[in-house]
Amino acid sequence: MGQLRVDFTGARAGRAPVTLGQGNVLEWIGEQRQERSDVLCRFVPVPDGVTAADVAESLRVLLVRHEALRTTVLPGDRPEQVVAREGTLLVDVVELDGPDVEPVLRERLAGSPFDYGEDLPLRVAVATRSGVPHLVALALSHLATDFASIELVAGQLVALLADPASRVVGPTGHQPLDQAEREATEPARRRAAAALRFWEAQLRRMPQCVFSVPPVGEEGCREGYLRSRAAGLALPAIVARTGVSHSTVLLAAAATLLAVHTGNARGALVSICGNRFRPGMAEYVGTIAQDALVPFELGSSTVDDVVRGVRLATMNAYRYSQFEARRLWPIMDAVAAERGTRFQRDCVFNDVGAHREQRPVDTTPPDAALLAAAGPDTVFSWLPATSYPVAFYFTVVSAGQDVEIALYADTRYLPPAAIEAFLRGVEALLVASADRAVPVSEVPAVTGVVPVRRGPGWVRVDSCWVELDAASRVLAEATGGVARVFGGTELVGYVVADEKPEAIHEKCLALLPGRYTAMAPGRYVVCERAPDDPADRAAWAGVPVVAEGTGRP
Numbered sequence: 001m002g003q004l005r006v007d008f009t010g011a012r013a014g015r016a017p018v019t020l021g022q023g024n025v026l027e028w029i030g031e032q033r034q035e036r037s038d039v040l041c042r043f044v045p046v047p048d049g050v051t052a053a054d055v056a057e058s059l060r061v062l063l064v065r066h067e068a069l070r071t072t073v074l075p076g077d078r079p080e081q082v083v084a085r086e087g088t089l090l091v092d093v094v095e096l097d098g099p100d101v102e103p104v105l106r107e108r109l110a111g112s113p114f115d116y117g118e119d120l121p122l123r124v125a126v127a128t129r130s131g132v133p134h135l136v137a138l139a140l141s142h143l144a145t146d147f148a149s150i151e152l153v154a155g156q157l158v159a160l161l162a163d164p165a166s167r168v169v170g171p172t173g174h175q176p177l178d179q180a181e182r183e184a185t186e187p188a189r190r191r192a193a194a195a196l197r198f199w200e201a202q203l204r205r206m207p208q209c210v211f212s213v214p215p216v217g218e219e220g221c222r223e224g225y226l227r228s229r230a231a232g233l234a235l236p237a238i239v240a241r242t243g244v245s246h247s248t249v250l251l252a253a254a255a256t257l258l259a260v261h262t263g264n265a266r267g268a269l270v271s272i273c274g275n276r277f278r279p280g281m282a283e284y285v286g287t288i289a290q291d292a293l294v295p296f297e298l299g300s301s302t303v304d305d306v307v308r309g310v311r312l313a314t315m316n317a318y319r320y321s322q323f324e325a326r327r328l329w330p331i332m333d334a335v336a337a338e339r340g341t342r343f344q345r346d347c348v349f350n351d352v353g354a355h356r357e358q359r360p361v362d363t364t365p366p367d368a369a370l371l372a373a374a375g376p377d378t379v380f381s382w383l384p385a386t387s388y389p390v391a392f393y394f395t396v397v398s399a400g401q402d403v404e405i406a407l408y409a410d411t412r413y414l415p416p417a418a419i420e421a422f423l424r425g426v427e428a429l430l431v432a433s434a435d436r437a438v439p440v441s442e443v444p445a446v447t448g449v450v451p452v453r454r455g456p457g458w459v460r461v462d463s464c465w466v467e468l469d470a471a472s473r474v475l476a477e478a479t480g481g482v483a484r485v486f487g488g489t490e491l492v493g494y495v496v497a498d499e500k501p502e503a504i505h506e507k508c509l510a511l512l513p514g515r516y517t518a519m520a521p522g523r524y525v526v527c528e529r530a531p532d533d534p535a536d537r538a539a540w541a542g543v544p545v546v547a548e549g550t551g552r553p
Contacts, residue, residue: 004056004091004126008063010070011172013085016180018073020192020322021275021288025143026079027325038142039110042154043102046126046133050161052093055126055133058160061167062153063089066285067175068144069122069153081176084120092125093133101127101135103384109139116143136161146289148274148355153285155356176286195323196331198316202268202293203335205463209344209516210258210267211391212465213452217415223383223393223408224416226423230374231403234434236362241437242304244311246359246399247351251294252303252310253426254349254394256440257449259298261422266463268295271314272350273321292321294349303429304437337505338552339462340491340520342512348388351396359399365435378427380420391516403430413516425449459487466491467517474518478507482530485521486537493521494540496530505551524551 018026029038046055063069070084096104109123121144127135136157140150160167182188238249251271259265273292276282294317296310336342383406391413397404405426409419425447432438432446444450457468468487475483481496497504501524508520526547531539 001095002093004052004093006056006059006063006089006091007086008060008070008089009086010064010067010083011085012067012083014067014083014177016081016177017184018079018081019176019179019286019288020183020324021146021179021286021290022073022081022143022176023079024290024325025287026073026075027329029142039114040140040142040145040147040150041106041110042138042150043105044136044138044154044157044161046136047162050133052126052128052133054161054164055136056091057167058157059089059091059124061160061169062156063122064169065156065172066153067172067177068149068286069140070120071144071176072118072121073116073143075117081180083175083177087120089120089122089124094125094127095129095131096127097129097134102137105135105137106139109137114141114143116141121145142287144287145285146274146287147350147352148276148289149285149287151356152283174280174284179284179286179288192323195320196327198320199293199323199328200331200335202295203332203343204339206266206268206295207264207464208339208341208512208519209346209391209464210262210264210269211344211346211410211413212264212467212516213262213413214454214467214517215412216452217411217413217418220411221385221387221408222411222416222419223386223406224419224423225381225383225397225404225406226420226427227379227402227404228374228427228430229377229402230371231427231430232399232401233366233371233374234430235399235403236360237365237435238307238430238433239359240361240363242307242311244307245354247354247396248311248314249307249430250351250396250399250403250405250426251314251349252296252307253429255294255296255310256298256303256306256429256443257422257425257447258347258392259296260443260447260451261449263451263454263465265298266296267347268293269347269349270294270345271317272348273318274355275318275322276355277318288322290321290323290325291345292317298440300440302437302439303433303443306440336509336512340505340509340522341462341464342509344391344513344516345389346391346516348390348393349396350393351399353396353398353400353404357398357400360401368435371431371434375431378424380423382416403427421448459491461487461489461491461519461522464519465517466519470515470518471521474508474511474515475504475521478511479504482534484534484537484540490522491519492523492525494525494527494534494537494543496528497526499526500547501526501549501551508551520551522550524549 121141479497
């Protein structure tokens, strides 16, 4: 193995507060060294005749052109980005060929963490065949690029490798230092504050999570992938009929099946918003994507109506998808204390193909025979192991000629067979919707996705499904005493403890993250002792009460 030395000198150095996008990533990964899931990788084939020196020169142009690639981030109470004007990137050169070249290079580049306060956020390796470069592997920190940015960088590298005349820096575009300056202006600060108010309003009304369902599988996670020509034929007609984007149709299809399966006619997904619809941001290299909170309602009419409703919801949500992430946490905490819930961020939607492909629209529905003939061409497979802190992560890989979708899920709630069934259900819903507005009442029959069964120990309180046994376990764990939660219009928790309701409530809230089926009581009754049968609510009424209250301010 050898190394290429890439020396670079940019137009400027600089130091500024982190952007909203960078701050969001810092909150996401914490002020710790990054893990592998925080590194994005891309692979670029090297054209015939391109030498190692050509690769080095192409990389030099990218480093000079894009300040994000030479930016370190200093965490702290007021984190800062620091742009280096000059420096050196060392590129590993590895003699490597065959079907495993990409996995091997991915492991080499992404297998160890970035030190984002010290390291360049870019790692590169070059695979050679008999000493001749044939593949360039890029690994970038999420603090430097989001999915759209790394596609831009990879695309520019393709062009630079192919054409020596293009290896000039050219006019530089909008940079993260410029973005930080823009975000510090008064109009931008008002927009960011409005985004936090939007989040607060949604957090006060929606269920704390979608997957408040009984676990039916073993602990673990899997990610399935489906490619469907039939869905690719159907989708352009649905887009034309409903007047929405391909991404919105797929988000609405996923939301519809989620609502049916979980019994939540109203819920919310987090959609990763690229924020590139804003002026001057389409070619921006830097991390700018943030969460957009998209509420949805199933209703009782047609899936087309759900699609149109999701369109309105996404337009509003994307408008409010740039905010200071660290200021959102106190808002979440305040709403949690008031409602006794915890926003779980359990369902995520991400369209990673929207920025890189042309997507067809056709006012004429596809021929039924053509749709039927395309059905057997559908391919399902399992993707390599990964891990996300969510129950459900739906990815649109492509919505061009074929529809390619992936679903990562917590197998306690969606076992492997259910993951595949869900993806095939989305395909079936798209195919059925090719030439008609499918009634919501027909969705289970059309897709095979049916509601979960909840037993008698479940209640619906403040728009949330709650398992009373789970709520009781939280209360018992918080106090160390005998506890029981009973449901009605509100949750009432009876407990034997030496603490006041305010302290008990605070401890219950701290236990809620990751417990999708639990909720803190709306009222606490602290008793002197437990009755002989703690499951008997009437028996608790005969026990002396030490303290009683909501635990809220």
